[in-house]
Amino acid sequence: MISFVQVGKTYPDGTVAVAATDLTADSGRITVLVGPSGSGKTTLLRMVNRMIEPTSGEILIDGVDVRSKSAPELRRGIGYVIQNAGLFPHRTVLANVMTVPRLLGWSKDKARERAMELLTTVGLEESHAKRYPFQLSGGQQQRVGVARALAADPPVLLMDEPFSAVDPVVRKDLQTELLRLQSELSKTILFVTHDIDEAIQLGDKVAVLNTGGVLEQFDTPTELLANPKNEFVESFLGLDRGVRRLSFFSSTGVPLRPEPVVARDAPAAEVLARRGAQPWLLVVDDGHKPLGWLTAEQVPADGDLTKVAVGELVSYGHTFGAATDSLRAALDSAILSPSSRAVGVAEDGRVVGVASVEELVPAIRAAQSASVPDTGHGDRGEPGDRVEPGDRNDREDRDDNPDTV
Known part of the structure; x- marks a missing residue:
């Protein structure tokens, strides 16, 4: 699991990106960080793989401080998926997926075998392996990004708004695919999104963050919808939270009449x-x-x-x-x-x-x-409307350095 212990981030100019935060992302579960722009959700996520260093507190993965390893070594053991996939344009799909295993010293044959296996796992054909990123659709590129993040079988997967740059239909397909993969792989996933519907659709637990990186509520989706703790959370959830909550209850009790x-x-x-x-x-x-x-x-x-x-x-x-x-x-x-x-x-x-x-x-x-709703990751209703990518306040430019993969 990932534990944030009084973790905070304050920049030299005094800007507080993340207030002192205590948070635990359970092992084998999807924990979603959601909030408006400037709420520090991406900052929190990127402190896990030390792309951003905290100014206070500590971050532990299975009880081990992330600072006990060098940043490149740490990153090679953590899967990382970003919006627009972040694939290397000059490498084929197969070479992209092989990147981290090769950095870890795997033989070329072993890395190739693992990459081909994962392309099938994320729903891509063998013919995609020799293509370049520009030859793929946005949804296909995101699938490759997920495959690359899983290539070395990391226990932890960080996903930074991975589906925000695709259209709503593809986004729903990718959300369904992620839940399918998670049911098979049981990774510890920390997922960032602007979209409260996506958070509720995917998260086993959801952390709602306010501007300045203040953690307002951390609960299961059903508890969040049923009992928002304050006015901010209630406002962020929207007026139709009661309807959203119905996504967690089965329709098997609905009386269906054949007469019409x-x-x-x-x-x-x-x-x-x-x-x-x-x-x-x-x-x-x-x-x-x-x-x-x-x-x-x-x-x-x-x-x-x-x-x-x-x-x-x-x-x-x-x-x-x-x-x-x-x-x-x-x-x-x-x-x-x-x-x-x-x-x-x-x-x-x-x-x-x-x-x-x-x-x-x-x-x-x-x-x-009912006291205990059905919280399985089955059909949870329709995901919400697409939210355009943003959060520029806590996002940094990325490069093609293999150590950031």
Whole structure:
């Protein structure tokens, strides 16, 4: 684990980047540092690998002071991932990933084998190995950056806003990939972000920092959302923290009704009977997968749904996994649906049933009154909007010195 003991950083001009901080990043867990620009989160992270030296306190990794080793030696035993990947442009992807093992004295064959193994682990094809960074997309470059950081199998991984420079879709994919890798590798990860949604999505524990490097609260995401300790934390979490908290509760308790669901080729008598009892019908294909909503008034008088073109159906918004997704995903599905009904599906995409916003309320109340929510790193709802890179006050220029890898 990583322990910060009264660690502070004050610059010669008197600027306090980090106030005296006590913080422990648990072994095998993801600890996220989040806060506005100038809150010292990147400074805290970079003091772990001595890219910045603290002016007070000590930093321990498994009880050993980081100053007991030379900075280059220390850095070679710590994985480091930054935004825009920070890859060496003149080296191939394979050579980038091999960098640290080669610095540690590994044979070329052993380093190559490890690099190829890791490229597969982070979801890249073997064909990517011979390419140069400029030939990759932003998301692919970040995957290479993660692979390079893991190359020497370090116990500690430092991640400084690693996904902030990619688009929201790629960012979500990379977040999911990181959680998958962590479930397999169990690294001690210290992760910096501006985005509170990303912090809640990824963190086992989250440290909320204020301007001047003041630690306002350090808690699990569920406790943070349920009980912010002061006005700053509450403000930083935003007005929808109650909805975010639903990301930690399973949707398995949501009552799903099959009555509004009807196949496009269903018998006319069945269609007409359901039209008489339901204001909306969810039309499904022959594989029982959703096609769209139809109001009762739009149903043909003879009950023949094949007369209705698929393009005339109203979009169902998005579905949610009835056995896998969160209550937040279910609520979002209902809110975005024109019928105000969430569409629950099985793992193969077949419709299980639907639930109205009103029918979700008892499940939400039951979840909120539960003493121990589901805090697994499964689906936690949708990550927040992208936050543009920043934090220039506590960020320094980087170079291609291999010792900083």
